Amino acid sequence: MKLLLVTLLLICVLGAPMSGTLRIWQTSDIHGWVDAHPHQHMTEGLADFLGLVETEKGMIDDDEATEFLLLDSGDQVQGTGFSDATDIDGSFIFAMMKHLPYDGMTVGNHELGLPDTVKMLHDHASDLFTESDLYVTTNTIWGSNKGESQEDMKPLGQTRYRTMTLKKFDMKVIIFGWIYNFDHDIADAYVADAVETINSDWFKAVIEKEKPDFVINLNHIATSDPQNNNIYLAQRALMPDTPLLLLTGHSHQFRHANCIAADGSTDPQCFMSEPMCYLYMFVEMDLHFTRASGKWQWADLPSHKSVSAYTSSFTRAVGGAEFETQQSKAMQAEVDQMNRELRLDHVLGCSDKKYSRTTAPYGPDKESSFLYFFFKVMEKIVYVTPAPATPTVSLLNRGLLRANMYAGQVTTGDLYTIIPFPDDFYLLTLTGAELKMLLDLNYHPDPAQPVERESRVDELAFSANYAELPHYMLSISPKDIDVAQQYNVVCTKYDSAVFVHHLNLVGPSKPGYAVVLYQHKIDPQDALKEYLVQYMTC
Template sequence: MTAAFVAAVAALVPLVQAMQPDAVPPLPAPMRPLQWGQINFLHTTDTHGWHAGHLQESQYSADWGDYVSFADHMRRHADEEGVDLLLVDTGDRVEGNGLYDASTPKGQYTYDIFKQQDIDIICSGNHELYQADTADREHHLTVPNFAGHYLASNLDYIDPVTGKQVPMSEQRYRTFQTKHQKLDVVAFGFLFNFTGNAKNSVVQPVQETVQEPWFQHAISKEPADLFVVVGHVGARMGELRAIYQAIRVVNPDTPIAIFAGHAHVRDAVHFDDRAVAIASGRYFETIGWMSVTGIEHGKAKDVQSAAPVKFARRYIDNNLLGLYYHSGTNATTFPTDHGQNVTATITAARADLDLETPYGCAPQNYWLQRRPYNHPSSVFSLLRKHVLPEAIVREDRADVPRMVIINTGAIRFDIFQGAFTRDTTYIVSPFISLVHYIPNVPYALARQVLTILNSQGPILSAMAAEAAIESTGSLSGAMDWREMGVPEQYSMSKDDNPISNHFNGDDTAYQKPLFGRKSAIASDDTNSDAYDDTARPPLVAGYTTWDDFGLDGDDAIHEPLPHFRLPNCIQADVNYPTATGEPETVDLVFFDFIQRFVLMALSYAERSIGAAAPDGTAYKHYTGADVETYLEDKFTDYFASWVKKNWGDECAK
């Protein structure tokens, strides 16, 4: 950081109490207390650069400096009670917010901001690996920032100078004894079986990793009163089950605390009476809490124990009033010097990046999943009807009929009515999404692509794996079809409400709310005074989580929100003939991220409708050689230009 930037931070410190100055104030809500145990955990995951907090959402408007202060108070309480508190993070710290994405190089400030929190166990997510330069920064910045605490159980890095493959971090696992309870902990840090990583990283499949001699040594020879698994893996994904089962073969009785990520949901999974996983949401909306009680110190692995183990969990809203409540502080006693300095650093970084520069004024809210994808208030309706037809235009082919297909996973958040700023562009679409196309594709083939992308995902993944093995001899680069959609749909919900991306052409499949099914007010562990309907303030809309332990996991009682399924992809049809609606050929336009799946969908369409067109002409088999650049810049730039042109310079005062 420059001397001028440091001076700016120092000048801001006296002005900052907590949160960011542009953040909306927090609103009160009825609260459930935390349940402390022998060993307690605070968990963050999938923060994606949101370390300034949610400036437009009152229930999540605290920032990373406030989390630093909160953790300091919680550690002090643990010390006073003689119990242990550990902090864990399960990856995806990058891509998704201007604080990370707007700088050159990316993350110019966020790596230093994030490291201000003292984290005991940390691992990588898939977003740390998509781009080679991001993987480089993970190895050269994040790993040393958390030296001794960063675990890379199944992740390697390829040194660009030597070409040598080495662990992303020197530690595959970590053993340590806790401060107060003197519990022996064996900890691992995993990533799901990710195949879309850059070529300077290597992800070993989890099922292979658990057979490695070092892993078998760790679970059989190291003293362990508790196993801790941190993983950028959905709580209900098979990779976590494989790790759990491998540990259980050797340790049938040892408690296992698992911390999940990637799926962007609040969830807790009961593996058995002595093994539980918690997932703690996304975008720094949530700070997860898990406590474990009943752990026996020094028990031999082959000695069965009848002592019960109790797990408790909470999903803490990243809300200052809630942080005061849980830490026993108030507006005066809560901020620490360290936390205030971090908050001031974030403020100065946002100013240096001009994140509050207005591009326009959104006339209404456009929701990612609070409305069906084809609803007028859905961000995807805005894209399909306006942004894609009007902004994704190649001037020399502007009059050519075209299909523009984007994957829903490329859009990451809601658009709120009011100021649409430089920050908003990265919040809504942070990725380096380049626009490619195949010119003059027969309409009979092209019209099949969207349906195949939305309904034949497993087939496309199998085709991707086959193609990758044929070309490289490994699965490297063979995307999972679920990567096209939003991460929330990686998660599998209760059996009566499965989440699936299979789309059979029936739009009603996407009209049913997924979450917020019941009120979560009823609870056995709450203060009944907090639930007096006549005394409590109106509820703020937010998470109403239903997990394996019931409906009482959220610390704040919310008005439930609807949450709708999304297809993998959406499509805008442009310049179709008004008379027939069916052109002979189209320019098939798509994001580079889904290119391999578009090519496979074309191949699948060719086989499914026949090898020849109605006139007997053989359909072309499309490959990467047929793909061309449609526009030079990334989608985010064109979206920002559209906003500037269509939504005015700034909001009315």
């Protein structure tokens, strides 16, 4: 009898695969981009991506040594008319993403900033997703009781974690979904601290119960954010040998990084990856596993590459195979129909040139700067007339403009991609000295900490390089600020909260600063639309 049991055990062990490859395709920060990028001549949209995924999965299904997962790291909505011109932001985007065979998705900050979208994700998840545990929100919690125990917390999404078994390898996988410590108010939900969650008895019990061979974290957290490595360290303390993958998002950059262990060394069983945004590209990653002593380990750190949304790149990704499918054609027909229903191709006006959002509004190239152009929109459309005795200036976040404006026809669809976020204008009345204090935020972005140096505004080295543009841009040159002059400062509601908080910490009149709704009640998107119609006819 003992001999029989030993024989059966040997058969099971020897018959189990000892190596295998997991191919992962990762998207993040799609922001409603379902219909390609015609201005950049990137012709492949979400429907084409569906065809590509179906083609790839078909090939991998026939490969006994390879498995495939499709995963997304959040911010599915806000950024195009397909998302933002619908009754509920993102309803059409989730309907389109439902066509794709995702194995895991998580939430981003842009979903959380939209009350109707938050409610839709929670109340109608069964209509939005093909499986009951696909949308994973481990630390984004439904309800308002921030004091409840981890055991009592309910997810905003469908589940706080998801498990699956890769059948070709008999590998147990667990998926978590994290977001950074989002401190803005969320309708009917809140964010629990990720590391505190991992250190909780609830999380430890999950790991003990599921005993995963491999952990995937869908992190709507920028790769450069130290919180990712803190998540890794907390998980590594519980799982000393388990491979950990952090699929990051939020920064809109193509990035990858190693995980740094507590002793400062690189962990060979942990990796981070981020795939840029707007479906400009996705990340393809191959993870080569080997099994020894019953444990799965990476043979080496994951090999990864970006695949851009060009036909040639998509074709190469599947070895030259045709990737248009019946399902992808049907999906594209849905996208085209919605484009007509929303009138996104309606022409508002014509631009004489390309206006670049990455060019500074000061200096020799200012005529090509979209910010410089938009400051003229502010003067013509937003500012009240006649001009009051106190001069009016604009202080705008460079992120207000999310896309360039290109030469030729400018459509309603372009308008939504340029300024996707509706936000009222607010007014601060400040001295020039106080205005310079706000510009100091370009050097010390944490308003909770005082600025311990004199203003360096006059030393700004403005550059056409977007990475070097200051975060907050003024409609007049900072050198022309009169510190004794009083100014009416127009800004968006979102930025006004940052400005007031900063001034109430460091300003001479602290804590007496406040903003009021600007008397001309128009948002940036409508202001640009009105300017196009009035001054840029075709």
